[in-house]
Amino acid sequence: MLIEAENLNHTYALGTPLAQVALRDVNLQIGPGERVGILGASGSGKTTLVQHLAGLLQPTEGRVLLDGIVAHRRTPAALAQRRRIGIAFQNPEDQIFEQTVFREVAFGPRNLGLSQAEVATRVAWALELVGLNPTLMGGRIPFALSGGEMRRVALAGILAMRPHVLILDEPTAGLDPRGRQELLRRVKRWHQEMGLTLIVVSHNLDELARLVERVVLLKAGRVVADGPARRVLSDAALLRSAGLDVPHSVALLHALRAAGWPVRTDQLLPEEAAAEILRVRRAMEEIR
Amino acid sequence: MAPFIQTKGLTYAYPLESSGQIVALQGVDVTIERGEYVALIGANGSGKSTLVRHFNALLLPTAGQVWVDGLSTSQPELRWKVRQRVGMVFQNPDNQLVANTVEEDIAFGPENRGLPPAQIRARVDEALQLVGLVDYRTHPPQMLSGGQKQHVAIAGVLATRPSCIIFDEPTSMLDPPSRQAMLDTIRRLNVEEGITVILITQSMDEAALAHRVLVMHHGRIVMDGSPSAIFAHHERLQALGLELPFPIQMARHLKRGGMSLPSTCLTLEALVNALC
Secondary structure: OOEEEEEEEEEEOOOOOOOEEEEEEEEEEEOOOOEEEEEOOOOOOHHHHHHHHOOOOOOOEEEEEEOOEEOOOOOHHHHHHHOOEEEEOOOHHHHOOOOOHHHHHHHHHHHOOOOHHHHHHHHHHHHHHOOOOHHHHOOOOHHHOOHHHHHHHHHHHHHOOOOOEEEEEOOOOOOOHHHHHHHHHHHHHHHHHHOOEEEEEOOOHHHHHHHOOEEEEEEOOEEEEEEEHHHHOOOHHHHHHOOOOOOHHHHHHHHHHHOOOOOOOOOOOHHHHHHHHHHHHHHHHHHO | OOOOEEEEEEEEEEEOOOOOEEEEEEEEEEEEOOOOEEEEEEOOOOOHHHHHHOOOOOOOOOEEEEEEOOEEOOOHHHHHHHHHHEEEEOOOHHHOOOOOOHHHHHHHHHHHOOOOHHHHHHHHHHHHHHHOOHHHOOOOHHHOOHHHHHHHHHHHHHOOOOOEEEEEOOOOOOOHHHHHHHHHHHHHHHHOOOOEEEEEOOOHHHHOOOOEEEEEEOOEEEEEEOHHHHOOOHHHHHHOOOOOOHHHHHHHHHHHOOOOOOOOOOOHHHHHHHHO
């Protein structure tokens, strides 16, 4: 699916003294199969933007097109497009309401009017995707599961709709280190195997560096950078001006550079940064 | 003097709706001294939050005992005294704010304790100073950023003059600059105000800032030591579902590549100094 934001503006509580501009003149195109990170400080408009990309909000000005169809309209064509987009809000487990894991994951597919057999197939498939055994877990009460398991159930409910685009808003917040690593691995696999477009909102730069290839940086509702993750996430001055930190690896490389080491600063992952430090160290020793 | 917090054989079981129970704490013995800065880490469901909720008598032991400042939480008449000594700041600031302005919110605790108005005023002013929110005193807390709301929540706790503040994943919903501001405030309260700090966190880099790290697993404390001692046990931590702080991860990568480094660099600055 091709997602296009054209001159998108959003103001909350427009026309009241509490009016707050959340998005200003956002222009953006996201093609099929891309992995895009949406980055910005708190209040920069990230969540508002992804809600627009999913067609959930009506723009104050401008529009969002999903394969050429205006996203937020109440037309069957727009609804069909919106159904191809799965969006997981922050802490999606807060929205679980069914009595069993099976019923929770089946809720969406049932609303599509699928046959019982087809619903059951989809639920089993989606639970497998999030690493939960359908036979063992299907009958469990969601609220008796651990936080990490509940999050996976919530994500299974979204995947069961077979989305073409998956939007994740802070997907790993509140998970422990192992839960975070496992979820990141799974999300990558879904992208590869299902050919999903992936849009991830996060302020964890180390995670974004592992997950996405392109980063859109927001500041006070405006897009201030849009480019390869390696370029945006290694631009310390840009990130700091947007009220953000830099990835740990980049911070280390910049500090070494300031101390006179001729290191490249665009190595985002710890293993990449380590390789770069070792390379430069060897070169420095040879010169000596 | 007795330790500030002490537990003996602390066991806690959550009753299940259907039948049976989940044992969340299994005989925890731990001692925390006045003025310590302790990080509590462990996988989701390891019992961290359940443990600290015993430190201000929000939960009471199924078996075993908890003393705070020498007061046993098992005695109902002492529970309010315990809660006066130990305050809590939670993950989601929106769930902790109650009033229409920042200063009313901060005054909530002292008012509930029936203090005279002049004293409430003084405590609110002091708390606003300590968290740097004096300019926001008349703002509605709902209009503040997540990090500012968390600071209002801290001020609300400070106004009750606790000896100890427990922070339960206070930074997990904050962006990096607010997170840093939060950690700076926590450190300042510990160093300058002598407040005992217990910080629950999923960030190993945050845990590395404490004086002491406790690691929980399946309802037990399985490791207890300084950050450099705890984070020297890479395999053990990995088996517990945890990871290493970034500087230690990096030092390991570099060592594997043949570079010698002290393994105790807990901060980026320490690592840069060791390299240069």
